[in-house]
Amino acid sequence: MTIQVAKLSNPAVREFVSAVNAHDRDAFRAVLAPGATMSDDGSDRDLDEWTEREIFDSHGHMEVDNESDGGLALLARYSNDAWGEMRTRWSFTVDDGGKVSRFETGQA
Structure with a gap:
């Protein structure tokens, strides 16, 4: 059963998912802390390059x-034009200002 984006419990994660699904680059960048980092399947990636492509x-x-860990861990079906649909896991680190300072994703 799918969890509606509006019902995600962590506000930063909710904004992150909403921005991804709306393809809103400005909203996506606004939810990220300065110097935010990410990894895909355990390997650190260039955040700007990865998000543009993926x-x-x-x-x-x-x-x-x-969702688990207070809304900081998600299991999601992720789809894009390059890979189709896959089961993925996402984990988020949110700083004291409510911005995502790191996210990690990979196949679940």
């Missing part, structure tokens, strides 16, 4: 199936 250029979309 989210914005390829119309990425997250359907969240489960």
Whole structure:
């Protein structure tokens, strides 16, 4: 069963998923802390390059199936034009200002 984005419990994660699904680069950048980092399948990636390729250029979309760790960990069906749909896990680090300072994703 899919969790509606508006019902995600962590505000920063909710904004992150909403921005991804709306393909809104400005909203996406606004939820990230300065110097934010990320990894994909355990390897650190260049955040700007990865998000352009995997989210914005390829119309990425997250359907969240489960959240845990106070809303900082998600299981989601992620789809984009490059890879189709896959089950993915996402974990987030949110700083004291409510911005995502790091996210990690990979196949679940």
